[in-house]
Amino acid sequence: MNKGRVTVIDIARAAGVSKSTVSLVLQASPLVNEVTRAKVNATIRELGYVYNRGAANLRQSASSRIIGIIVNDLTNSFFAELAVGMDMVMQSAGYVQFLSNSAESVDRQREVIASMREHGIAGLIFSPARGTEAADLKPLVASGIPVVAVVRNVVGAKVSTLFSDNYAGAKDAVRHLIALGHRRIAFLGGISNTTVFTERVQGWREALAEGGLEGPNSLVIATTASRAGGVAAIERALLLPEPPTAALCFNDAAAFGVCDGLRAAGKEPGRDFGVVGFDDVIEAETAVPALTTVSVDPQGMGRRAAQLLLKQINAGRVEPEAIVSSVRLVVRQSCGAGSSDKTRRISA
Amino acid sequence: MNKGRVTVIDIARAAGVSKSTVSLVLQASPLVNEVTRAKVNATIRELGYVYNRGAANLRQSASSRIIGIIVNDLTNSFFAELAVGMDMVMQSAGYVQFLSNSAESVDRQREVIASMREHGIAGLIFSPARGTEAADLKPLVASGIPVVAVVRNVVGAKVSTLFSDNYAGAKDAVRHLIALGHRRIAFLGGISNTTVFTERVQGWREALAEGGLEGPNSLVIATTASRAGGVAAIERALLLPEPPTAALCFNDAAAFGVCDGLRAAGKEPGRDFGVVGFDDVIEAETAVPALTTVSVDPQGMGRRAAQLLLKQINAGRVEPEAIVSSVRLVVRQSCGAGSSDKTRRISA
DNA sequence: GCAGTTAATTGGATCGTTCCAAATTTGTCA
DNA sequence: TGACAAATTTGGAACGATCCAATTAACTGC
Numbered sequence: 001m002n003k004g005r006v007t008v009i010d011i012a013r014a015a016g017v018s019k020s021t022v023s024l025v026l027q028a029s030p031l032v033n034e035v036t037r038a039k040v041n042a043t044i045r046e047l048g049y050v051y052n053r054g055a056a057n058l059r060q061s062a063s064s065r066i067i068g069i070i071v072n073d074l075t076n077s078f079f080a081e082l083a084v085g086m087d088m089v090m091q092s093a094g095y096v097q098f099l100s101n102s103a104e105s106v107d108r109q110r111e112v113i114a115s116m117r118e119h120g121i122a123g124l125i126f127s128p129a130r131g132t133e134a135a136d137l138k139p140l141v142a143s144g145i146p147v148v149a150v151v152r153n154v155v156g157a158k159v160s161t162l163f164s165d166n167y168a169g170a171k172d173a174v175r176h177l178i179a180l181g182h183r184r185i186a187f188l189g190g191i192s193n194t195t196v197f198t199e200r201v202q203g204w205r206e207a208l209a210e211g212g213l214e215g216p217n218s219l220v221i222a223t224t225a226s227r228a229g230g231v232a233a234i235e236r237a238l239l240l241p242e243p244p245t246a247a248l249c250f251n252d253a254a255a256f257g258v259c260d261g262l263r264a265a266g267k268e269p270g271r272d273f274g275v276v277g278f279d280d281v282i283e284a285e286t287a288v289p290a291l292t293t294v295s296v297d298p299q300g301m302g303r304r305a306a307q308l309l310l311k312q313i314n315a316g317r318v319e320p321e322a323i324v325s326s327v328r329l330v331v332r333q334s335c336g337a338g339s340s341d342k343t344r345r346i347s348a
Numbered sequence: 349m350n351k352g353r354v355t356v357i358d359i360a361r362a363a364g365v366s367k368s369t370v371s372l373v374l375q376a377s378p379l380v381n382e383v384t385r386a387k388v389n390a391t392i393r394e395l396g397y398v399y400n401r402g403a404a405n406l407r408q409s410a411s412s413r414i415i416g417i418i419v420n421d422l423t424n425s426f427f428a429e430l431a432v433g434m435d436m437v438m439q440s441a442g443y444v445q446f447l448s449n450s451a452e453s454v455d456r457q458r459e460v461i462a463s464m465r466e467h468g469i470a471g472l473i474f475s476p477a478r479g480t481e482a483a484d485l486k487p488l489v490a491s492g493i494p495v496v497a498v499v500r501n502v503v504g505a506k507v508s509t510l511f512s513d514n515y516a517g518a519k520d521a522v523r524h525l526i527a528l529g530h531r532r533i534a535f536l537g538g539i540s541n542t543t544v545f546t547e548r549v550q551g552w553r554e555a556l557a558e559g560g561l562e563g564p565n566s567l568v569i570a571t572t573a574s575r576a577g578g579v580a581a582i583e584r585a586l587l588l589p590e591p592p593t594a595a596l597c598f599n600d601a602a603a604f605g606v607c608d609g610l611r612a613a614g615k616e617p618g619r620d621f622g623v624v625g626f627d628d629v630i631e632a633e634t635a636v637p638a639l640t641t642v643s644v645d646p647q648g649m650g651r652r653a654a655q656l657l658l659k660q661i662n663a664g665r666v667e668p669e670a671i672v673s674s675v676r677l678v679v680r681q682s683c684g685a686g687s688s689d690k691t692r693r694i695s696a
Numbered sequence: 697g698c699a700g701t702t703a704a705t706t707g708g709a710t711c712g713t714t715c716c717a718a719a720t721t722t723g724t725c726a
Numbered sequence: 727t728g729a730c731a732a733a734t735t736t737g738g739a740a741c742g743a744t745c746c747a748a749t750t751a752a753c754t755g756c
Contacts, residue, residue: 005408005491007712018736023714033734048487051466054402054412055712058741060353062714064402066467074435075630080428087422087449091456096463099447101435108439115444118399119414139396143353228634260636282423286576288608355742366706371744381704403742406711410744 006049015043026051057120067097067309068116070109070126072152074101076225077281078251078298079127082150085302086125093310095122102129110136117145123309127151130194134158146312150305153195160312160321162305166196166278169294169327170203171210173248173276176292176329178211180337182246182274184219188233188258190250192222197250200278204248225250230257231264238265246274246335252281252293259289259334275334289333296327354397363391374399405468413443415657416464418457418474420500422449424573425629426599426646427475430498433650434473441658443470450477458484465493471657475499478542482506494660498653501543508660508669510653514544514626517642517675518551519558521596521624524640524677526559528685530594530622532567536581536606538598540570545598548626552596573598578605579612586613594622594683600629600641607637607682623682637681644675 008026012019017036024032025040032040043049057064069086071079083099090097098116102109109129113136116124123146134156141147147159177185187204190197201220208215221236223229230249234257237244249255255277259269269275270289277284280295304325312318331337356374360367365384372380373388380388391397405412417434419427431447438445446464450457457477461484464472471494482504489495495507525533535552538545549568556563569584571577578597582605585592597603603625607617617623618637625632628643652673660666679685 005712009712019713020715020736020738021734024735027714031734036734048490050487050491052468052712053466054405054468055741056714057402058406058712058743059714060741062741074428074432075425077423077425077428080422080425084422084449084451088451091448091460094463096446096448096460096467098444100439100444101432103432103436112439112444115442118401119444120400120402139398142396143398226634227631231634231636256631257634260634264636283575283604286574286579286605286608288579288612353742356744357742367743368706368745369704372705375744379704384704400742403711404744406713406742407744408711410711 005052006047007052008049010047011040011043011049014047015040063122063313064120065095066119066121067095067313068113068121068124068126069097069099070102070112070124071099072102072104072109072127072129076253077283078253078279078296079151081281081298082127082302082305085299085304086306087302088299089303089306089310093306095310102126104129106131106133106136113137113140117143121145123147123313125150125305125309128154130191144318146309146318148305148309148312150301151196158320160308160323162301162308162323162325164296164301164325165327166199167203167206169278169296169329170200170248171207172203172327172329173278173292173294174204174207175211176331176337177246177248177274177276177335178207178213180246180274180335182244183213184242184244184246185213185274186219186221186237186244186247188221188237188247188249189223189229189254190225197222200248200250219244222250223254225254227253227257227260230254230259231261232257234258234261234265244273246276248276248278250278252277252279252284252291255291255293255334256283256287259287259291270333270336274336276329277334280330284330285332287334292332292335292337293330294327295330296325301325353400354395355400356397358395359388359391359397362395363388411470411661412468414467414469415443415445415661416461416469416472416474417445417447418450418460418472419447420450420452420457420475420477424601425631426601426627426644427499429629429646430475430650430653433647433652434654435650436647437651437654437658441654443658450474452477454479454481454484461485461488465491469493471495471661473498473653473657476502478539489666492666494657494666496653496657496660498649499544506668508656508671510649510656510671510673512644512649512673513675514547515551515554517626517644517677518548518596519555520551520675520677521626521640521642522552522555523559524679524685525594525596525622525624525683526555526561528594528622528683530592531561532590532592532594533561533622534567534569534585534592534595536569536585536595536597537571537577537602538573545570548596548598567592570598571602573602575601575605575608578602578607579609580605582606582609582613592621594624596624596626598626600625600627600632600639603639603641603682604631604635607635607639618681618684622684624677625682628678632678633680635682640680640683640685641678642675643678644673649673 008022100112125148205215221233223232277293284291356370448460473496553563569581571580625641632639
């Protein structure tokens, strides 16, 4: 009996109707009589039938209810949260996702995209690996499959985008540090030749200028966007002739590293040095000291990206759309302001 | 021209051969003449043909090169790393994965499994959501699809399993703390009614007994398996009449929380209190102090789980297999031993 | 030059579903 | 009761690939 899968034809035979009727029942069509419907449904349960979406998608009209998601680094909790947000809305919209990690490799990314395409995805959301070119997306876009790029952009690609407002976020953060009395404020961590980095440094620089302060390049210390990168950056910063008294960090991971490095140097973050992160990952709230950071709400961003993609899939025709997701500064302890009182929020 | 996708028939017509020949070329069959092969391949590139795996999988023999992965909490970096490990081997084996987050909900997990099944996965790897029952997997297993449960087990389910050696790992960790001179060693964090928790507490208890020490229930403080849970646990531990001087934590996240809590109480982890974690997530190495922890190597575990699943898929017939992945204690600073010298490794 | 191989190629038929047009049943009303 | 409409049901013919058996083309060796 277990030989071969159960198909609509088996159901039809067992229920004494035609396969067409079974198909109508499967699609919950109002055309079919209640009695018949009940009988067919009973048989379906009885025989343990499983719908074969692959077969259904074969007919040219159908679009597949599968989407692709590729992130550049799933081990980074920012991207993991992003993926979780997407997963949530995709799941409740009745979609399944191919979810892959490009690990920052354009080759792997290309392979994954090709593979997903062969499997017939209805759309793609991805945070591009460093070095992604418009050409990598060309065929996908040309075939009319909606694509949403998140977090990072791909120059020249005709795809929808969803970025956070890096410039405004960095500016607000630095303004806050200036308001707290800091005069030498560094920018620590991150990889320099990326758009995100450039935008955040730009915000940092303009806020300093606005406050009549200097923003020399020596205060911008690029390393990597990780905890280890944060440690390295603060170590170098403290060796400067005129060391900073506060820093905006490229992201939360780097900010945690900066806190680690400060402690290793005998300084207490928040009290002896103002630290501000970027992203607002979950641990930011529970860390000690709680991290003051620019909240990007990665899950929310993931959800918005997913909704955007679904909208485009349903719309049929793809009209690239660029969304900038606003951010807000969440003041906690690490900047030296929130001291004892509970988390306070400043709208950006 | 963009109306409808390009199919083997289009290629065949354009290249002046039959669709069967095109099919043979696609499968790199040695039967076809080199000249013909070149001509067909050229036409394929020229027309921008994309292979339709859905159609190919329709034929009963074919198995799908899609597998399913479900994790209970992707925002936890342990599971994110696990997923990345799986992704790596699946990708190089030419598979794509549906990867979903059950968020600890058995209902969502059930839905996702059903959906994946309809899409024709060749196998499933998952870390069961709390409360998963054997019945949830019954239909999948009955249809002969290999299933591998990782990290947590599902009582009564006939599936393959891959767990880390929680018992031995906990025992080694506590032995090490005893060797460092600690006499009151707590077990902090985690959710009490889980197998993993029970096994680790068991190891803790036996190591204490072995060292002639007491292991009262008051020293086992269950909260949650998170950073916040660690903070809460150490707070309660320090209020005990006879507070502990060291602790084995349920996992690294909790251990970081314990460090945070210690600092908030004016104690320096490593110097004033021995802290040992469990998992060895990436941040464990770069944290300050570097975390002494039982290394589970989540990525490696993910890779092994993926290899096990692939083996079963290729084997055809499914014979459930139980693998216990060995662990080893990685001594760093947080336990008070590694003090100044670099990370030292003790094999378990 | 021809039988006997070997190498290459090729029409169906098939996988499990959907969809259309046509057929059947049921219901309504004069 | 018969004509007509509405409600249900139903055979095929797709969809895009694979695979088998059968055909055709290209080589042997004598």
